[in-house]
Amino acid sequence: MKDILLLGAGNIGEMITALLCETGDYAVTVADRDEAGLARVGAIEGATPLKLDLSDQSAVADAMKGKFAALSAAPYQLNSIIARAAKEAGVHYLDLTEDVASTRLVKELAEGADSAFIPQCGLAPGFVSIVAYDLTKKFDTLRDVHLRVGALPQYPTNALQYNLTWSTDGLINEYIKPCEAVVDGVLCQVPALEELETISLDGMTYEAFNTSGGLGTLAETLEGKVRNMNYRTMRYPGHRDVMKLLIQDLGLNERPELLKDIFEHALPLTTQDVVIVFVTITGQRGGRLMQESWSRKIYSRDIAGRHGTAIQITTASAICAVLDLLAAGKLREKGFVRQEEITFDDFISNRFGANYMFQGDDQRNGVA
Numbered sequence: 001m002k003d004i005l006l007l008g009a010g011n012i013g014e015m016i017t018a019l020l021c022e023t024g025d026y027a028v029t030v031a032d033r034d035e036a037g038l039a040r041v042g043a044i045e046g047a048t049p050l051k052l053d054l055s056d057q058s059a060v061a062d063a064m065k066g067k068f069a070a071l072s073a074a075p076y077q078l079n080s081i082i083a084r085a086a087k088e089a090g091v092h093y094l095d096l097t098e099d100v101a102s103t104r105l106v107k108e109l110a111e112g113a114d115s116a117f118i119p120q121c122g123l124a125p126g127f128v129s130i131v132a133y134d135l136t137k138k139f140d141t142l143r144d145v146h147l148r149v150g151a152l153p154q155y156p157t158n159a160l161q162y163n164l165t166w167s168t169d170g171l172i173n174e175y176i177k178p179c180e181a182v183v184d185g186v187l188c189q190v191p192a193l194e195e196l197e198t199i200s201l202d203g204m205t206y207e208a209f210n211t212s213g214g215l216g217t218l219a220e221t222l223e224g225k226v227r228n229m230n231y232r233t234m235r236y237p238g239h240r241d242v243m244k245l246l247i248q249d250l251g252l253n254e255r256p257e258l259l260k261d262i263f264e265h266a267l268p269l270t271t272q273d274v275v276i277v278f279v280t281i282t283g284q285r286g287g288r289l290m291q292e293s294w295s296r297k298i299y300s301r302d303i304a305g306r307h308g309t310a311i312q313i314t315t316a317s318a319i320c321a322v323l324d325l326l327a328a329g330k331l332r333e334k335g336f337v338r339q340e341e342i343t344f345d346d347f348i349s350n351r352f353g354a355n356y357m358f359q360g361d362d363q364r365n366g367v368a
Contacts, residue, residue, distance in 0.1 A: 002327055005064050005091075006030045007054055007082055008073035009037030011309070012096065012166070014044075015316035016073055018304035019352060020323075021046035031063055032074075057081045057088075064089035069326065071319060072096065075169050080105050083117065091115055092326060092333070094319055096122040098174055098213030110336035116326060118337040121319040123275065123311070124149040124231070125216030126339055127347070127356065132218060132279045134344035135292050139283035142226040145182075147215065148199060148208050148278040150234025151311045153270045154299070160243070161236035163270040166311045168260050174233070175243060176253045177212035180219045182229040187219055190230070193244050199234060201278060201295060208232035209240045217338040226283075234276055274299050275310040277356075298356060313355055321353035 004020065006013055009032035020026040021044050030041040031052040038049035052063055054074050064070050064085055069092035072082045076099040083106050086093035092115045097103060103119045110117035120126050128147050136142055153163040164171075178189040192210050199206045214231030222229060246252050252259040280293045300309045308316075322342065325331050330346055347353040 001025060001027050002068040003027045003066065004029070004323070005067045005070045006073060007052075007060070007070065007078075008032060008075075009034055009041045009049070010073060010167075011312055012315050013037070013073035014041050015304070015306075015308055015312040016071065016320060017041045017044050017047045018306060019316055019320045022304045023351070025327075026323075029063070029067075031060070054078050055081055057085050061085035061088040064091050067091050069094060069323060071323065073319075075167065076102055076173060077169070079119075083109050083119075086115070086117070087113060092118070094118045094121050094322060094326075096120070096126070096315060096319060098122075098125055098170060100177065100180065100213055103217070107336050114334055116331065116333050116335065116337050118322055118326070118331070118339075120216040120339055121322045122315040123151075123277075123318055124214040125218075126318045127314070127353075128214065128231075128277055128279060129216045129218045129339040130342050130344050130347050131277065131294050132281065133221070133340035135279060135281040135294060136222070136226075136283075138292055139281065139285050139290070142222065142281065142283040143228070143289070144280070144282040145218075145222065145226050145229040146280045147218075147229075147231040148234050148276075148280075149214060149231075150206060150208075150274075150276040152234070152236065152274055152276065154272045154274050155270075156236055158267070159238070160267070161239050162267065163273070164263065164267045165270060165273045165309060166315070168263050171263070172256050172259055174211040174213055175247060176256065179210040179212045179231070180215050181210070181231075182219060182223060182226055185224070185227055187223045193240055193247065195230070195232070196240055197232065198237075199278065201276065202297070205237060206234045206276070207237050207240055208234045216340075218340055221338060221340050234278070271300055271307060271309050273310045275314045296356060298358070301358070303355070317352045317355040321347055321350040324350050324352060 031050040042049040072095035079102045106119045211233040275298045278295045
């Protein structure tokens with residue numbers, strides 16, 4: 001049994017705890033200062049709650065000592081502290097961040113480390129990069145790599161066509177920060193909320209637009225090998241225009257805490273959600289211009305003894321699968337590990353990764 005320190009007892013942390021403890025292969029200590037969150041995870045058999053200030057690097061490092069790995073499900077602003085603590089404690093480090101600056105710091109900390117540093121282990125960045133990189137191997141040369149992901153309510157009822165399904169801080173961060181892309185062969189930054197496009201899948205129409213962080217390290221990995229590559233978030237039509245009004249026209253990009261208050265006051269949470277993954281690669285193969293796509297819809301369902309939202313299931317399953325592969329010796333155990341180093345076959349055949357392919361009687365499988 002491997003000892004794990006999980007930092008963050010929020011919705012994603014709770015699902016990670018339930019998935020890992022259900023196997024009997026991991027002893028999970030969950031650290032947070034939120035007593036309500038700790039009470040929820042403390043009710044999971046095999047989990048040990050630990051009240052801890054995650055902004056205290058020394059205390060976090062002490063809690064990590066002797067553990068196999070530290071998993072961060074904390075707000076992205078805390079990952080720099082947690083990653084430094086992991087370097088100090090000499091343990092493997094995994095996180096879920098979409099924040100570009102945090103990932104750059106993790107990469108720096110990984111230099112010369114005796115443990116693995118694996119950021120961006122969630123849905124996007126994370127699984128979507130694994131899918132995309134696997135598809136690129138089918139081509140002689142690449143032209144376009146398009147990654148599209150949406151975490152959406154099944155039954156939207158407001159003007160935003162949206163409900164809160166994951167971290168509000170993370171949502172605002174990806175709507176405000178610049179986005180990495182490869183344009184005409186050059187790695188560059190493009191503005192968030194721009195380059196609006198329409199996508200039709202399974203008879204449904206969605207819009208997609210630039211958001212920050214979704215490409216992860218794939219932009220660096222494929223720079224010089226692809227003409228155009230971008231990541232865009234999928235939403236129901238009309239969402240982007242309202243967000244531009246709030247963030248740009250009303251200037252709430254300069255007041256993110258106010259925007260967070262508005263969202264959390266006005267947008268209800270939902271447990272009835274769907275995650276959409278849609279990746280398309282275009283390039284040359286055998287002297288012909290070809291296209292390959294991979295798409296999936298994952299719905300909320302009962303899992304690990306509780307009802308899991310689609311975003312909980314996909315995010316938690318991804319980091320648990322990466323941890324499993326690391327524990328099994330299928331990933332490098334030192335230095336910086338990119339998501340695209342994980343093979344699609346290893347991921348999807350893993351007991352946690354298989355949740356991306358779940359086919360239940362009540363599952364809506366319009367996209368396969």
